[in-house]
Amino acid sequence: MECRLCLRSAPAESSVSIFSYPHPEFLVQRIQTCCQIQVKRDDGLPDVVCLSCKTNLESLISFRKACFRSNETSQLRLGDPLNINTEEILPEDVICDANPSLPTFHQQNCEISSKTLPSESKLILHTREKPLKCDVCLKSYSQRSSLISHEKLHSGIYPYKCDFCLKPFARKYYLVLHLRSHTGEKPYECKICLKSFVHKSSLVTHKKSHTGIKPHKCDVCFKSFIRKYQLVLHLRCHTGEKPYKCEICFRSFTQKSSLDSHKKLHTGIKPHKCDICLKSYSLKSSLEKHKKSHTGIKPHKCEVCLKSFTQKSSLQLHNKLHAEIKLHECDICLKTFTQEYYLVRHKKIHKME
Incomplete structure (x- = not known):
């Protein structure tokens, strides 16, 4: 199959139909807006794009959005009379404004979105509808501010850096959470057992353990769990599924967190040192287990x-x-x-x- 954009041949499994994924006009509007190429059904030209061109197209759209937002932010800083509210700009608005001559599917969405009133936004929150979708990964959100914040992850810009390990982050919120791994701060405390947590969501989940209610039950061994994801992980012990594989030693794991911890063993770096015997470990959990050997308990x-x-x-x-x-x-x-x-x-x- 021949790609519409680069004319390179690719197998069917490595190609994406322009008129079917994930919406009949999804790729059509992207190509018309960003490449200024008119795409029509039954025009005799290839109707697929290769995965490489599709990825490049998504990167281009992400870059265009970042440029639009940067330009608007600069105008606001200079006191430009144009009253632009960057928090109210949808990705569809950016694409439509770039080429207003094309009556696209995105423009129709823009007209609907611009009519959304604050009261309607509150109604969306209660109904749990997520009408706003990321153009890159298709993840949905109920609020514009959440979508705009999410799209910063695709921009490739990481302005917030950790002073301890220099790890970069796209959002300040993620940096604040990360810093707690260095400081040991756990601001959320359970009033029942006084156990502390780094994240508020972890505290909310922990409180359910005191209620004794475990609605998610395994059909094989009838063991119950508080959260659904715990049941999903548990089921893998029955099925033997280990979807996360190490690229170095090919060892498989049931959880991604276990794979991430395992990869640290291959680096040879052991930053966690015992204060008593000075023995070092790659993982903090391994150090905590080791320290118990010094207590004699x-x-x-x-x-x-x-x-x-x-x-x-x-x-x-x-x-x-x-x-x-x-x-x-x-x-x-x-x-x-x-x-x-x-x-x-x-x-x-x-x-x-």
């Missing part, structure tokens, strides 16, 4: 042999020895092991052979 005890452990995970692995559960099987000699660590160590024998 082993609260987790085996009910069979009464052996004690500092960590619950160590006790769970130990219990498999008594249960004789060997879930980890060697794909070469089919020998089974109770722990993955023993299987990895065993496979080294085959490599030597």
Whole structure:
């Protein structure tokens, strides 16, 4: 299939139909507005674009929006008599104003959006409708300010930088949250158990644990959860699904956060150091587990042999020895092991052979 914009051939799975994704006039208006090319059905020309051109088109639109907003902000700073409110500008408004001669699908949306009254905006919040959509990732929002704030992520501009680790952020809000990882600040405290949290949303979720209500139930083992995403993660232990794979060692994980933590092991950087024995770790959680070994306290005890452990995970692995559960099987000699660590160590024998 031949691309309408670059004329390069591409397989069908690497091409996008101009007149069908995700709206019959979605790509048509982008091409007409940004490239000044008239696109019509049955004009005898290619009716698909390759993924490369589609990505370039999205980048161009994101860049155009950033330029429009920067220009309007500069006019306001100079006291330009044009009364422009950047908070009220929709992405569709920017595209339509750039080429008013084209009666586009976006212009129709602009006319509808401009008639939205404050009372109607409040009604949208209550009905949970999200009529405003990001042109790049198609994520929807109920308020214009939320959409404008989100689109800054696509602009590639990160004006806020952390003074500790120099990590950049697109929004000041994200920087404030990130700084708490350095300062250890947890401003949101539960009044029942006095546990503190970095995010307000985490506190709201935590409070549900005190109610005892767990509406999301597993159909396999009937275990219940407070939040739906916890159930989704739990179901992977039944299905064996591990969608997140490390590109270096190809190890798979059920959660993205686990993969992100695992990747730090490959960097060789160990910024978290023990104050007692000066041993270093890549992950903060590993350091916290290590510190328990210095206290001498082993609260987790085996009910069979009464052996004690500092960590619950160590006790769970130990219990498999008594249960004789060997879930980890060697794909070469089919020998089974109770722990993955023993299987990895065993496979080294085959490599030597």
